[in-house]
Amino acid sequence: MxxxxxxxxxxxxxxxxxxxxxxxxxxxxxxxxxxxxxxxxxxxxxxxxxxxxxxxEGSRTLKSYSKDLKQVAVEDYISGEHSQREVIRKYEISSTSVLRKWIKQYNGHRELKDTTKGRTSSMTKGRKTTWKERIEIVQDALANGKDYQ
Incomplete structure (x- = not known):
């Protein structure tokens, strides 16, 4: 084993x-x-x-966290008043690696979002497209301010 x-x-x-x-x-x-x-x-x-x-016991489900909780937890850590372990205890976050991921997002000026139960994928199964069609789709999306995913 x-x-x-x-x-x-x-x-x-x-x-x-x-x-x-x-x-x-x-x-x-x-x-x-x-x-x-x-x-x-x-x-x-x-x-x-x-x-x-x-x-x-090991957790079999993903824990969800609100955007507000993520924001407060990251700010508590960044303030320098608390260690990562103290922050995960205080807010009952599953692990320091989860907190570190949020800190990385925050420091990268990316928005912290609510965690949803279950994962959704931006990729859907669809028909095969040619290289030319893919380029046209991306160009159209960029020209019209759309998310090309």
Whole structure:
């Protein structure tokens, strides 16, 4: 079993946390033995403390966030008063990687939008088009201020 699947097991996470809490290993030894980062272990411990065994289960759904929450969370972090981990705890954001993505969008002067349940794709299955038709479509879209996707 690869680590990716093992890490998703709440049983595995609980066993690692038990070993950590029983002080059978130092933090470095434990992380080395199981091939995990210390922040991962801290994250598991925090979720277990807050939600019990349910907190160790992997999420099967995408969490949605409002535009306002994203904006406030990013501004809290950028203010320098809070670390990324503090911000994700405060606003119950699923991970620091989600927050970092928002920060990157914000710093790139792109609009933060509401997250919708499920993903939508701008690509739809359609008929085959020739190279010439594609160029005409893009030129028409650009000339008329339309989104050519």
């Amino acid at each position: 690869s680590n990716k699947y093992k890490f998703n097991s709440s049983k595995f996470k609980y066993e690692v946390l038990k070993a950590y809490k029983n002080e059978n290993y130092t933090l470095i030894e434990l992380c080395s033995k199981y091939g995990i980062a210390d922040v991962t272990l801290y994250d598991w411990a925090e979720k277990h403390e807050k939600y019990g065994l349910k907190g160790l």
